[in-house]
Amino acid sequence: MTVPAPAAGPRTAAPADTVAGLLAEISRVGADPHRGGYSRPVFSSAEFDLRAWFLAHAAKRGLDVETDRNGVIWAWWYTPAGDTANAVVTGSHLDSVPGGGAFDGPLGVASALVALDILRAGGLRPERPLAIAVFPEEEGSRFGVACLGTRVLTGAIDVDLARGLRDQNGDSFAEVAAKSGFDPAFLGPDPEALARIGTFIELHVEQGRVLIDRHQPVGIGSSILGHGRWRLSVTGQGNHAGTTLMTDRHDPMIAAAGIVMAIRDTARAQPGTRATVGRLEPVPGGTNVIASRVDLWLDARHPDDAVTAAVVATILAEARLIAANEGCTVQLTEESVSRTVSFDSALRDHLSLLLPDAPVQDTGAGHDAGILTQFVPTAMLFVRNPTGVSHSPEEYVEDDDAEAGARALALVLADLLVPAST
Numbered sequence: 001m002t003v004p005a006p007a008a009g010p011r012t013a014a015p016a017d018t019v020a021g022l023l024a025e026i027s028r029v030g031a032d033p034h035r036g037g038y039s040r041p042v043f044s045s046a047e048f049d050l051r052a053w054f055l056a057h058a059a060k061r062g063l064d065v066e067t068d069r070n071g072v073i074w075a076w077w078y079t080p081a082g083d084t085a086n087a088v089v090t091g092s093h094l095d096s097v098p099g100g101g102a103f104d105g106p107l108g109v110a111s112a113l114v115a116l117d118i119l120r121a122g123g124l125r126p127e128r129p130l131a132i133a134v135f136p137e138e139e140g141s142r143f144g145v146a147c148l149g150t151r152v153l154t155g156a157i158d159v160d161l162a163r164g165l166r167d168q169n170g171d172s173f174a175e176v177a178a179k180s181g182f183d184p185a186f187l188g189p190d191p192e193a194l195a196r197i198g199t200f201i202e203l204h205v206e207q208g209r210v211l212i213d214r215h216q217p218v219g220i221g222s223s224i225l226g227h228g229r230w231r232l233s234v235t236g237q238g239n240h241a242g243t244t245l246m247t248d249r250h251d252p253m254i255a256a257a258g259i260v261m262a263i264r265d266t267a268r269a270q271p272g273t274r275a276t277v278g279r280l281e282p283v284p285g286g287t288n289v290i291a292s293r294v295d296l297w298l299d300a301r302h303p304d305d306a307v308t309a310a311v312v313a314t315i316l317a318e319a320r321l322i323a324a325n326e327g328c329t330v331q332l333t334e335e336s337v338s339r340t341v342s343f344d345s346a347l348r349d350h351l352s353l354l355l356p357d358a359p360v361q362d363t364g365a366g367h368d369a370g371i372l373t374q375f376v377p378t379a380m381l382f383v384r385n386p387t388g389v390s391h392s393p394e395e396y397v398e399d400d401d402a403e404a405g406a407r408a409l410a411l412v413l414a415d416l417l418v419p420a421s422t
């Protein structure tokens, strides 16, 4: 197994215009010296640098590029007739979680460019248009809602709600969009853009171990586990760390600690559940200050949406008891929910014919493909990650596997772009 390279600095001397070569070009963008890995929030300077990188590569390939009113980039390779209907769309995202890996998102974008190069080098004459899409805020790391770009595009989120979402600085999505050159009045569902998509294929780094265990570089997605995010706000009494006796405290941090443990135990008691608290914020947050409030974020996932809802209800009931024992109260706010979705079965089976060695696998990770599959035939390809780790600097893809992924994507795209050849 290759040891992951540090985030900053070219990780490889891979040739230009290979997937590894393309990713090496952006290996310093958004590198996070404090957390490690990459922090590339949507509409940050890092994400705009990545957009510029993609736009340069699209221009180099003579693609017709538009960034739409929702901040989605579309780079078009038209048919000779120049139409945009029934397009085959591939792509992914360029934003990251805080301190994330190099591949979650950018691998799908770089692979799309290389797949296009492969198709053109092979002299393919498309009978359907191809677009490479880059979707904003897939991770929901800045505004809290997963896959915000595709939710807004498809109307899966109320646009006023979306405009009012706030980042950790308190800036709303509308304000940040405006500062980034997007008129918030024009954010919203885009039925015309959606209607152009005939088929969507997202290639993504695998975020688990199926492909390691199956000794295969590429897999085919079957479904995405339902997942959601909830904020638990535990309120107590802010006070002085030195003068407040232990018996006199209403410390929400103590309640929060108990709630975190209860979340772990509740998830363990319900097979198939994954529950995580990866973010916790004491307010005001001082070493010598008993917090007045602690916000903690619950990420809960299960294949059965009813089980997820029951798990969250159990957690809330337990959180209330734990908080009451500390003289605190707790409030739960739902921030983002994605139900379990399956990809188009006919398309998935067709991909299995094209890629007979590729395991068909579900995933516990969310993707824009999970939003789009509710509107258009959608499929996913996964590329082996030899560490099995993701949302971490340890996420990795071997150069050979990255090229195998791009070739698999090219094979699938060729089949879709020239239907008569199948």
Ligand code: GLV
Pocket (backbone or CB within 6 Å): 138, 139, 146, 364, 365, 366, 367
């Ligand atoms: C995104 O990668 C998620 O699964 O949260």
Ligand code: MN
Pocket (backbone or CB within 6 Å): 093, 104, 105, 138, 204, 366, 367
């Ligand atoms: Mn992703």
Ligand code: MN
Pocket (backbone or CB within 6 Å): 097, 104, 139, 365, 391
């Ligand atoms: Mn991710």
